Structure formats: C-alpha cells, structure tokens
Amino acid sequence: MPGTTNSTHDVDVLIVGGGIAGLSLASQLAGKCRVALVEAEPSLAYHTSARSAQQLIPSYGPEPVQDLTRRTLAVLADAVDDAGRRLAWPSRFLLVGTAAQVEAEAHGGMRRLTPDEARTLAPNLRAGAFEAAALDTESVRTDALALLADHEARARAGGVTIHPGSPVHTAQRVGEGWLVGAGAEGFHATNVVNAAGAWADDLAILFGVERLGLQPYRRTAALVSLAQPLDPDSPMVCAADDSWYFRPDEAGALVSPSESEPSRAEDAVPRPGDVERTIELIRRVADLPVTGIIRAWTGLRTSPQDGLPIMGYDPEAPGFFWLAGQGGYGFQTSSALAEDAAGQLLAGQQAVRTGEHPVSETARALDPHRLSVRR
Ligand SMILES: Cc1cc2nc3c(=O)[nH]c(=O)nc-3n(C[C@H](O)[C@H](O)[C@H](O)COP(=O)(O)OP(=O)(O)OC[C@H]3O[C@@H](n4cnc5c(N)ncnc54)[C@H](O)[C@@H]3O)c2cc1C
Incomplete structure (x- = not known):
C-alpha cells in the first residue's frame, strides 16, 4: 500500500519494470552487484513482453537496431534453458509486395526472390x-515466455530480489542515490533503471526527471x-506495405494487422473486427483456411521520436538510467542492450561520462542525450 513501507533495502541497482528489458538486465547483472527489480503488476511480463510475435529479424530496423539484433542472435544461438530446451531456432522472414515496396523495405542483405521462388517457400501464397519478394535467412524465432523465465531464474540464482505487485509510488533524491517506495517495499538505490515500457515517461516524471517524449503505439495479433x-x-x-503478417504457429497461424496507432499507456485490448479484417487482407495474397480465432491481444510498442531505443544515464539526473523505447525490437535487441546497459551501470556514471568506460558507436546512438524533446 502506498506510503506504508515494510523495510528499506540498500541496492546498487533498482530496476523498475519486469518485462524483457528489466529481466534481461537483471540476469546480466546477477551476482555482480546488489540488484532488486520491482514490477507493478502481480505477475512479471504481463504487458507488452507477453504479447509479441517472438520473431528476431536481423534485417529489421535502422542500423543500430540491426547491430544489437546481430549480437543478440549470437548470444541466443546456442542458448538453452534449465530443461535443455532451445530458446531460439531458425525461422525465415519473407517480405512480399510490389517491386517498389519490396525495394524500399528490404534491408540488411535480404535476398531478392522471384514470386515463384517465394511460393516454393510459402506454397499458400x-x-x-x-510482384516481388525478399528473404531474410538469418531470422530466428524465440519462445518469449521461456526466455523471460530463463532470465528470471538466472537473476534469482545470482541474488537479485524480484518484487511483483510493487508499483513505484514515491521517489526522492537522497545524497548520491534515490529513496524509492514501491508497493510495501522501500529501496535506497545508487542507480535506478527505468525499464517501465509504455510508462517510462510517467516514471521519469515521478522521479522529477524530464520525460523524453516516448509514444506508445498499439499493435494487435491473434492466433487462428x-x-x-x-x-x-x-x-x-x-x-511490404506493413498492412499484415502471418506465420505458422503450433496452434495454426499467428496473424497481425501490423497497425501502429498512437495510444496512451494502458492495458490495451483488440478492437472488434480488427482480426477479421486482417484475415480478409491476407486472403487476397495467401490461402489461409481460417476456421476460428483462438485468442487475440494488443500490446503497446513504445518509441521516442527518432524510433531508436534509449539506453544510458540521464544527462541531468544522476543515477537515473534509461532502458526504454524498444518499439517493435524489444526481444531482438534484448541481450545486447542488457550487456551494454550492465557494462555502463557496473562502470558507474562518472566512468561513462569521462570516457574511462568506452562505449560503442551503437551505444552512443542510443544515449538519451540525443533526444531534443527537453531542449
Ligand atoms: C503484437 C506485438 C508484436 C511484437 N513482436 C515483436 C517481435 O516479433 N520481436 C521483437 O523483438 N519485439 C516485438 N514486439 C515488441 C516487444 O514486445 C517490446 O519491445 C518489448 O516487449 C518491450 O519490453 P519492455 O520490457 O520494455 O516493456 P514491458 O514488457 O511493457 O515491461 C514494462 C513493465 O514495467 C512495468 N511498470 C510500469 N510502470 C511501473 C512502475 N511505476 N512501477 C513498477 N513497474 C512498472 C509494467 O507493468 C510492465 O510490466 C512486439 C510487440 C507487440 C505488441
């Protein structure tokens, strides 16, 4: 209950948000410093991280995202969980459309295919x-829930304390750190990591930190x-015009209207007719013998104005670290982002600022300082 604090825990890093961003960082930091993670919902990964298409596509997104994706795929290539199950496996990605659309969208070394070649791979087209197609042969699918559970297990094994049902409700600067109230818990933290997804700007405001202009966008998907x-x-x-996608799934197929509609931060739900309209659009291009909708859901993909993730210390609020704005790339960039964020947090803000802890060109591109919304 806000205002009633059981005890105050001293930590080096307090991570706010129990989605893929927060959990992958927690597992990366486990055993290296004192870490706690707080999640507002009663269970972890309730919001966007439980609602993705689980696809990791190296040709998707601008160059810094492609770099993070390549590194994440290298980490996940041989990853297995405690039960020996693979966490990622090959799953090709095919763009189809007019020649101009495919040419405009086929990035990162995608192989151009003729329509007949494309139909050999996806015979229901x-x-x-x-008119045209392009193939990403390096694309990978993950089991998002297994990956999240694996990060949670690694974090706990390394001493990270995880507190679901603990929304951050108060925050103030105390000396070099932050005093934070979350649910019935209290934390004194040297660093606070903002991994609050669609609520990242709201969390910043709670800490008295200027927001960065993050915008959540709706995206719906369904299993049919x-x-x-x-x-x-x-x-x-x-x-290639981003009006739908589908892929095989154990239950049948996963379909999405690929919409990117601005939303407030909320527990988003599908609108009536969205999935039916998507199935109609797909049927103009592919034979998809849909017999029913098993389950539909909507999540929020949250990005700043320039569409790049935000990773790094806030330039004006000491000890406030952003790990937000992953948009549609949160899984495919997760391992690399967690590694870079952990590196900066372990080195400390001073070492990052002075250059004693060198950061890569990609990490520099993600620095929150770049965002002009506050200037
Ligand atoms: C339909 C759809 C398909 C997608 N497909 C893909 C895909 O194929 N590949 C891919 O890489 N990405 C995909 N994405 C994007 C990906 O799911 C997101 O980038 C990623 O899940 C974002 O993770 P996150 O941890 O930042 O946010 P979230 O999972 O939303 O986690 C943030 C957490 O912070 C918590 N929180 C907020 N405020 C507070 C507070 N005050 N106190 C405590 N906790 C708080 C929230 O409750 C939430 O659990 C897709 C998204 C959607 C919607």
Whole structure:
C-alpha cells in the first residue's frame, strides 16, 4: 500500500519494470552487484513482453537496431534453458509486395526472390498476387515466455530480489542515490533503471526527471486455427506495405494487422473486427483456411521520436538510467542492450561520462542525450 513501507533495502541497482528489458538486465547483472527489480503488476511480463510475435529479424530496423539484433542472435544461438530446451531456432522472414515496396523495405542483405521462388517457400501464397519478394535467412524465432523465465531464474540464482505487485509510488533524491517506495517495499538505490515500457515517461516524471517524449503505439495479433496446417518450416510472411503478417504457429497461424496507432499507456485490448479484417487482407495474397480465432491481444510498442531505443544515464539526473523505447525490437535487441546497459551501470556514471568506460558507436546512438524533446 502506498506510503506504508515494510523495510528499506540498500541496492546498487533498482530496476523498475519486469518485462524483457528489466529481466534481461537483471540476469546480466546477477551476482555482480546488489540488484532488486520491482514490477507493478502481480505477475512479471504481463504487458507488452507477453504479447509479441517472438520473431528476431536481423534485417529489421535502422542500423543500430540491426547491430544489437546481430549480437543478440549470437548470444541466443546456442542458448538453452534449465530443461535443455532451445530458446531460439531458425525461422525465415519473407517480405512480399510490389517491386517498389519490396525495394524500399528490404534491408540488411535480404535476398531478392522471384514470386515463384517465394511460393516454393510459402506454397499458400497466391500466384499473381504479389510482384516481388525478399528473404531474410538469418531470422530466428524465440519462445518469449521461456526466455523471460530463463532470465528470471538466472537473476534469482545470482541474488537479485524480484518484487511483483510493487508499483513505484514515491521517489526522492537522497545524497548520491534515490529513496524509492514501491508497493510495501522501500529501496535506497545508487542507480535506478527505468525499464517501465509504455510508462517510462510517467516514471521519469515521478522521479522529477524530464520525460523524453516516448509514444506508445498499439499493435494487435491473434492466433487462428486452420483447416489445414501450414508447413512449420514455412517463413513468416509480411506485407511490404506493413498492412499484415502471418506465420505458422503450433496452434495454426499467428496473424497481425501490423497497425501502429498512437495510444496512451494502458492495458490495451483488440478492437472488434480488427482480426477479421486482417484475415480478409491476407486472403487476397495467401490461402489461409481460417476456421476460428483462438485468442487475440494488443500490446503497446513504445518509441521516442527518432524510433531508436534509449539506453544510458540521464544527462541531468544522476543515477537515473534509461532502458526504454524498444518499439517493435524489444526481444531482438534484448541481450545486447542488457550487456551494454550492465557494462555502463557496473562502470558507474562518472566512468561513462569521462570516457574511462568506452562505449560503442551503437551505444552512443542510443544515449538519451540525443533526444531534443527537453531542449
Ligand atoms: C503484437 C506485438 C508484436 C511484437 N513482436 C515483436 C517481435 O516479433 N520481436 C521483437 O523483438 N519485439 C516485438 N514486439 C515488441 C516487444 O514486445 C517490446 O519491445 C518489448 O516487449 C518491450 O519490453 P519492455 O520490457 O520494455 O516493456 P514491458 O514488457 O511493457 O515491461 C514494462 C513493465 O514495467 C512495468 N511498470 C510500469 N510502470 C511501473 C512502475 N511505476 N512501477 C513498477 N513497474 C512498472 C509494467 O507493468 C510492465 O510490466 C512486439 C510487440 C507487440 C505488441
């Protein structure tokens, strides 16, 4: 209950947010310093991190994102959880559309295919329904819930204390650090990490830190059942004009209207008709024998104005570290972002500021200082 504090824990790093950003950082820092993680909801990964398409696509996004994705894929290539299950496996990504659309969207060394070649990989695509295609052969699929559980287990094993049901409600500067109230817990933290997803700007305001102009955008997805299953090895197929995608799933197919509609930070839900309209659009290009909608959901992909994630110490608020704005790239950039964020946090703000802890070109591109909203 806000205002009633059980005890105050002294930590080096307090992570706010129990999604992929917060949990991957917690597992990276585990055993290296005193860390606590607080999550507002009663369970971890309730919001966007439980609602993704679980695809890691190296050709997707601007260059810093592609760099982070390549590094994350290298980490996940051989990763297995405690039960020996693989956390990521190959899953190709195919763009289809007009020649101009595909040319505009096919980045990062995607291989151009003729429509016939594309139909060999995804036989349910209709002949004559698209002009051009491009293939990313390095794309990977992850089991998001298994990956999140693995990060949680590693974090706990390394001494990180995890507090679900603990929304941050108060924060004040005390000496070199922060005094933070979260649920019934109190923390004295040298560093606070803002991994609050769609609420990252709200959290900054609670700390008296200027917001960075983060905007949540709705995106819906659904699992649908099919009269005939898709080949499980067939690629994820995405319209190059970003109007839909589908991919095989154990239950049938995952479909999405690929919308990016501004929203306030909230527990978003699908709108009536969104999934049905998507199925109609997909059927113009592919035979998808949908027999029913199993489950539909909406999550918020949150980005700043320039569309790049934000990672680094706030330039004006000592000990306030941003790990937010991952947009549609939160899983595919997670391991590399966590590694870079942990490096900076362990080195300390002074070492980062003076250059004693060198940061890569990619990390410099993500620095919160770049955002002009506060200037
Ligand atoms: C339909 C859809 C498909 C997607 N597909 C992909 C994909 O294929 N690949 C990919 O890489 N990405 C994908 N994404 C994006 C990815 O899911 C996000 O980038 C990622 O989940 C963001 O993680 P996060 O930890 O920043 O946010 P979240 O998972 O939202 O976690 C933030 C947490 O902070 C907590 N919090 C907020 N305020 C407070 C507070 N005051 N106190 C305590 N806790 C607080 C919230 O409760 C929340 O649990 C997709 C997203 C959607 C919606």
